[in-house]
Amino acid sequence: xxxxxxxxxxxxxxxxxxxxxxxxxxxxxxxxxxxxxxxxxxxxxxxxxxxxxxxxxxxxxxxxxxxxxxxxxxxxxxxxxxxxxxxxxxxxxxxxxxxxxxxxxxxxxxxxxxxxxxxxxxxxxxxxxxxxxxxxxxxxxxxxxxxxxxxxxxxxxxxxxxxxxxxxxxxxxxxxxxxxxxxxxxxxxxxxxxxxxxxxxxxxxxxxxxxxxxxxxxxxxxxxxxxxxxxxxxxxxxxxxxxxxxxxxxxxxxxxxxxxxxxxxxxxxxxxxxxxxxxxxxxxxxxxxxxxxxxxxxxxxxxxxxxxxxxxxxxxxxxxxxxxxxxxxxxxxxxxxxxxxxxxxxxxxxxxxxxxxxxxxxxxxxxxxxxxxxxxxxxxxxxxxxxxxxxxxxxxxxxxxxxxxxxxxxxxxxxxxxxxxxxxxxxxxxxxxxx
Ligand code: SF4
Numbered sequence: 001x002x003x004x005x006x007x008x009x010x011x012x013x014x015x016x017x018x019x020x021x022x023x024x025x026x027x028x029x030x031x032x033x034x035x036x037x038x039x040x041x042x043x044x045x046x047x048x049x050x051x052x053x054x055x056x057x058x059x060x061x062x063x064x065x066x067x068x069x070x071x072x073x074x075x076x077x078x079x080x081x082x083x084x085x086x087x088x089x090x091x092x093x094x095x096x097x098x099x100x101x102x103x104x105x106x107x108x109x110x111x112x113x114x115x116x117x118x119x120x121x122x123x124x125x126x127x128x129x130x131x132x133x134x135x136x137x138x139x140x141x142x143x144x145x146x147x148x149x150x151x152x153x154x155x156x157x158x159x160x161x162x163x164x165x166x167x168x169x170x171x172x173x174x175x176x177x178x179x180x181x182x183x184x185x186x187x188x189x190x191x192x193x194x195x196x197x198x199x200x201x202x203x204x205x206x207x208x209x210x211x212x213x214x215x216x217x218x219x220x221x222x223x224x225x226x227x228x229x230x231x232x233x234x235x236x237x238x239x240x241x242x243x244x245x246x247x248x249x250x251x252x253x254x255x256x257x258x259x260x261x262x263x264x265x266x267x268x269x270x271x272x273x274x275x276x277x278x279x280x281x282x283x284x285x286x287x288x289x290x291x292x293x294x295x296x297x298x299x300x301x302x303x304x305x306x307x308x309x310x311x312x313x314x315x316x317x318x319x320x321x322x323x324x325x326x327x328x329x330x331x332x333x334x335x336x337x338x339x340x341x342x343x344x345x346x347x348x349x350x351x352x353x354x355x356x357x358x359x360x361x362x363x364x365x366x367x368x369x370x371x372x373x374x375x376x377x378x379x380x381x382x383x384x385x386x387x388x389x390x391x392x393x394x395x396x397x398x399x400x401x402x403x404x405x406x407x408x409x410x411x412x413x414x415x416x417x418x419x420x421x422x423x424x425x426x427x428x429x430x431x432x433x434x435x
Contacts, residue, residue, distance in 0.1 A: 017101035022053045022113045025060040025097035036095045040408025044116050046373025053112040060097045083117040088125040094408050123380040124409040133330035133389035134418035137396040139323030141223030142167045144426040145200035148221040151432035153180050161196040167393040168349040201252040202226040204259020224426050225321045229288055230260050236286035237261030242279040246301050247290030271304035285309040289319040292351040323392045324351045330419045331355050331389050335362035338387030343368050344398045345391030352391025371398050372405045
């Protein structure tokens with residue numbers, strides 16, 4: 001989430017700070033000197049939010065002296081108390097700072113400002129290496145789904161209704177919402193005859209039927225690789241097999257796939273689930289998988305299925321998609337060398353959560369962050385090498401923002417480790433394809 005933007009301010013001028021607000025420095029100024037950038041401002045702002053303060057962004061005067069934070073100079077800061085510092089070892093210099101309203105009653109904001117600056121300074125001044133996994137961020141299915149909504153808005157105007165989150169990322173959803181998309185949980189919230197987009201995760205035939213009954217103008221943004229799994233589900237069920245779907249209960253993609261042949265499909269997550277399976281005919285069992293599972297964990301479940309049902313049939317190539325596989329392989333190439341892994345993604349993003357789990361299985365502490373503001377200073381204590389990646393639904397700009405912010409704590413060297421280059425592109429559905 002972005003901070004409330006503060007209007008441009010002159011150093012020494014009063015900022016429009018309300019009680020409880022804390023001004024986080026984007027820049028520090030000192031008489032006659034060039035402005036000093038504060039790339040770690042988003043980190044400080046995130047910390048303040050967790051402390052219950054409301055951050056706004058602007059310019060602060062640099063306190064006299066360098067190094068540890070100190071109260072802003074007398075007479076130079078009418079919104080003091082302010083806490084500012086330069087980060088040792090940076091050239092050109094970078095700094096960080098925060099200040100609250102000059103209100104003696106606002107002790108909580110003053111404490112939050114001081115503690116937030118102190119917390120980040122405690123892990124600043126250290127040279128760090130960022131190991132950047134590649135591929136990372138948007139996959140072809142996510143890019144296509146977002147473009148479907150953008151094209152629908154451009155061609156049909158607002159509102160365009162979207163059933164469920166178009167992709168599992170809070171930033172993508174907020175951005176499309178700000179441009180006129182309306183996200184709904186179910187079709188009964190969509191007015192009769194309106195345009196509705198189905199998300200990248202796919203829907204069951206029941207949802208298509210309901211849309212037809214309500215005369216909705218459907219644009220289906222289901223990823224073609226999810227559609228492939230639906231097709232397999234219908235094919236396996238139609239030949240009389242019990243279809244074992246490996247996936248996570250309640251995930252939207254799983255709900256959609258289960259709906260293709262609900263009477264013939266059973267869901268399993270683990271080898272233990274396989275051991276407990278009851279099927280009508282052990283000679284007629286097929287399996288499918290959710291597209292965003294961990295490759296190693298899924299292999300163990302398939303092995304358990306094959307051990308119980310030697311005649312097991314499955315897809316010619318794995319249903320776990322290329323993007324999920326590539327992001328996991330790229331992360332494996334950096335995880336063991338990292339002291340900490342940061343995965344950019346939302347907590348309902350299956351492939352992002354799988355990346356966190358994978359890093360942990362490699363023995364490295366890992367954290368899922370929606371954006372830079374979620375990073376906590378204590379995670380960086382002792383972390384000189386930070387592994388960085390992003391799930392397939394996370395915008396690439398969020399990764400860049402993390403690198404920028406880390407550079408506000410000290411010198412950062414970035415090494416990108418690219419294990420393969422993705423060239424896959426999916427064409428748009430014909431109903432929204434620009435002519
Ligand atoms: S993660 Fe895979 S299945 Fe999901 S949208 Fe991306 S390419 Fe498609």
